[in-house]
Amino acid sequence: GQQLNQSPQSMFIQEGEDVSMNCTSSSIFNTWLWYKQDPGEGPVLLIALYKAGELTSNGRLTAQFGITRKDSFLNISASIPSDVGIYFCAGLGDDMRFGAGTRLTVKP
Amino acid sequence: DVKVTQSSRYLVKRTGEKVFLECVQDMDHENMFWYRQDPGLGLRLIYFSYDVKMKEKGDIPEGYSVSREKKERFSLILESASTNQTSMYLCASSPGLTFGEQYFGPGTRLTVT
Numbered sequence: 001g002q003q004l005n006q007s008p009q010s011m012f013i014q015e016g017e018d019v020s021m022n023c024t025s026s027s028i029f030n031t032w033l034w035y036k037q038d039p040g041e042g043p044v045l046l047i048a049l050y051k052a053g054e055l056t057s058n059g060r061l062t063a064q065f066g067i068t069r070k071d072s073f074l075n076i077s078a079s080i081p082s083d084v085g086i087y088f089c090a091g092l093g094d095d096m097r098f099g100a101g102t103r104l105t106v107k108p
Numbered sequence: 109d110v111k112v113t114q115s116s117r118y119l120v121k122r123t124g125e126k127v128f129l130e131c132v133q134d135m136d137h138e139n140m141f142w143y144r145q146d147p148g149l150g151l152r153l154i155y156f157s158y159d160v161k162m163k164e165k166g167d168i169p170e171g172y173s174v175s176r177e178k179k180e181r182f183s184l185i186l187e188s189a190s191t192n193q194t195s196m197y198l199c200a201s202s203p204g205l206t207f208g209e210q211y212f213g214p215g216t217r218l219t220v221t
Contacts, residue, residue, distance in 0.1 A: 003150050033209060042112070042198055042212035088150065096207040100150040 004091055006099030013079055014107050021087060021102040022073040029091035032065050032072035037086045037101070046087075047074070079106050111135070112213035114199050120219045127186040129216050131199030139202045140182035141166075141210060142174060144195040151198065157182055189220045 006023045013019060023032070031050055035043035047058050049065035049072060056063055062075045072089055088101040115130035131140065141156040143166075153166030155174040163174050171193060175183045182201075186193055196217050200210040 031209075035212075040117075040215070040217075042214045045209060045211065048209055090210075092207050094207075096153070096210070098151040100148060 004089055004097050004099040006089055006102060008102055009100070010103040010105070012105045012107065015079060015081060017079055019076040019079055019083075019104060020073060022071060023089035023091070023099045024071040025091055025097065026070065027091070027093060027097070028069040029093045029097075030069075031092035032063070033090040033092065034061075034063050034072070034074045035088050035090065037088070039085070043088070076104075079104075081106050081108055112199055112201055112211055114197075114213040114216050116216050117214060118217050118219075120221065121186075121189050122221055123190060125189050125220075127189050127218065127220075129184040129186075129197055129199075129218070131182045131184070131201075131213055132180055133182075133199075133201040133211075134180065135201065135203070135211075136179065137201035137203045137211075138179075139204075139208070140176065141200040141202075142172075142182065142184045143198045143200065144168070144193075145198055145215070146195050154184065189218075191220050194218060194220045 004023045004025050034047045037043040047063040052069050054065040060077045086101040086103050089099040091097045112133045121127050139158050142154045143151045152168050154172050157163045157176040173185045196215050198215045199213040202208040202210045
């Protein structure tokens, strides 16, 4: 099946900077999920979005469910070293599709 | 907190061996999933189960089988391991709707030599 288009593939930022990543699809989804995966660990659910246009925050993380239902973005504000990891999106419709992930590196 | 555990974090097997990967969840979730994760390819669904003894093929079921005899346990079986099955294997579970919010285990990194 077609996976989601996630960008960027990787980011190298300075501590304190803001980060933005997004996922797009040709298909419509009913739910968008954002996960973080630390090296050698399983993904952990960060944010779940259930309605088109919804904007949801979890601490320094903010995610939005696109109006078209075909995209979503995740912002991280004031990054810190422990934000390092791989972030990936998942779209939930008739099945579940995943983005390939954005690898984030934060330089102290 | 939902807890999904996997029997091994790291596993090394030889080509042709039969391999069992076990997954247990403690939140009484109806649905369980097995994925493999490879660099640049993201997560790909191998099999899932929405009830005891029920199973459905995912996107890449070839070379794999599964077993769900109890609600909390979902096993992935590689009948005859091959080198192209070297990967990170992730188990997940979700409540309610089949493809709902999924909670993942820590993963098993399998190397087939």
